[in-house]
Amino acid sequence: KYGKLYCAMAITEPGAGSDSAAVSTTAELDGDEWVLNGEKIYCTAGQRCDAVVVWATLDKSLGKAAIKSFIVPRDNPGLQLVRVEDKMGLRVSDTAALSFNNCRIPKDHILGSAEIGDTEEARKKAFGGVMQTFDNTRPQVAAMALGVARAALEITREIFEKEGVGADFSKQPYNSTARELELYRLEADLEAARLMTLKAAWMADNGQPNSKEASMCKAKAGRMGNDVTLKCVALCGELGYSEGTLLEKLARDSKIIDIFEGTQQIQQLIVARHLLGLSSKELK
Ligand SMILES: Cc1cc2nc3c(=O)[nH]c(=O)nc-3n(C[C@H](O)[C@H](O)[C@H](O)COP(=O)(O)OP(=O)(O)OC[C@H]3O[C@@H](n4cnc5c(N)ncnc54)[C@H](O)[C@@H]3O)c2cc1C
Structure with missing residues (x-):
């Protein structure tokens, strides 16, 4: 319309x-x-x-x-x-x-x-309908965190490569440097958030109830985005902190993803309600 x-x-x-x-x-x-x-x-x-x-x-x-x-x-x-x-x-x-x-x-x-x-049940349903908006939008916001974190990791890898640090998974962990290991850990965290986001989005696309998964992916991706971008700033030292690369901007941009569309704490509250089978009145 x-x-x-x-x-x-x-x-x-x-x-x-x-x-x-x-x-x-x-x-x-x-x-x-x-x-x-x-x-x-x-x-x-x-x-x-x-x-x-x-x-x-x-x-x-x-x-x-x-x-x-x-x-x-x-x-x-x-x-x-x-x-x-x-x-x-x-x-x-x-x-x-x-x-x-x-x-x-x-x-x-x-x-x-x-x-x-007129009834308690009908009223619950009415607000539930409004809240369902978030089942679609939270995976999208989580996807913003994926993009920001991926960009930060790509820039970090480029800077590392210029300095001769390949981080290409060719060595055993015990033979890798601390920087390489950190990069692998951040990439694993990004991948975990990515899979959770894809699952929640797939469920939304296929008409499956996904409130729990939407909150889970938003909580995970929000934390991951903050963690990865700030770690990339740290790993790249003064290059990361200066305005000469985009890393400092990505770190600043990542914070909001963990706040809007429901904060980290609120997502965890929603997930807990789902897992424990409690209503919003019972678990505040
Ligand atoms: C840049 C930006 C863009 C935004 N865009 C929009 C938008 O387009 N539309 C819109 O409507 N809103 C938007 N918001 C608002 C955003 O959704 C709210 O800021 C967010 O929901 C948190 O609300 P609040 O700021 O009032 O914090 P509060 O609700 O006052 O929370 C403050 C702190 O207490 C914690 N907290 C609150 N309740 C609980 C609880 N029960 N258990 C544990 N911890 C709790 C929160 O997690 C948070 O850390 C935007 C905000 C920003 C900063």
Whole structure:
């Protein structure tokens, strides 16, 4: 219906980060239009996008079941760009604070149904549907970590080769240098994260429930990306730390991958809930 819209996703608010069920941006139906009011922060592509997918509540007293997603065209007069953040990494991407002031959108700009559900079961299902977005996006974010780590390792290998350190697996570990062994360990870590990410993405593509695997790959890849890029900076010494190579940039860029789309701690919490068979109420 919407064609190829370049969309930002606005969930986070000053009072709602990891606990995304705490969003307090409101959506009220007024005739044939939804009226949105609230503040969103840290919205990737919030400045340059065509439209923003906004999480808002229909009734805060009904908890997370009342949270729905709405499509708001970027040029809507009720949507203001408050600021664009200056940040440590991911600097090519704009991260925006947005304000919705009596922002009116047509009634059909809601994603999914406006029903909140009469029973506890129906309400659980409603928010579960919104959260399923992450089953698709977490493997993609994990894939960002794979790319950043792979680039750092390729640069490190190039620098090593110029210095005559081949690291080509031709020797036994006990005959390898500490630098070679470190490179092998980092490559193994990257490969482990890569396989976990492919599995979670494959499950999503094939319609299999993958919440646990999506969180597992995001947690693993997020940690791996931070670890590999920082180790590459260290292995290359002053070349790694200087702005003369891309290593320092990749290390800065890797940090966010372990934060957005659910932090390392939140992914571990989700995995633990799956493994222990506990609900979000039972394990916080
Ligand atoms: C560059 C950038 C881009 C972003 N892009 C987007 C975007 O496009 N759309 C969007 O909606 N949001 C976006 N975010 C927001 C991001 O998703 C949140 O920052 C993230 O979910 C964490 O929320 P918070 O910052 O409020 O931290 P908090 O939730 O306050 O957490 C702070 C710390 O406490 C830990 N913590 C919190 N709860 C628990 C718990 N129950 N158990 C253990 N530890 C816990 C966290 O892991 C974290 O280490 C972006 C953020 C950044 C920095």
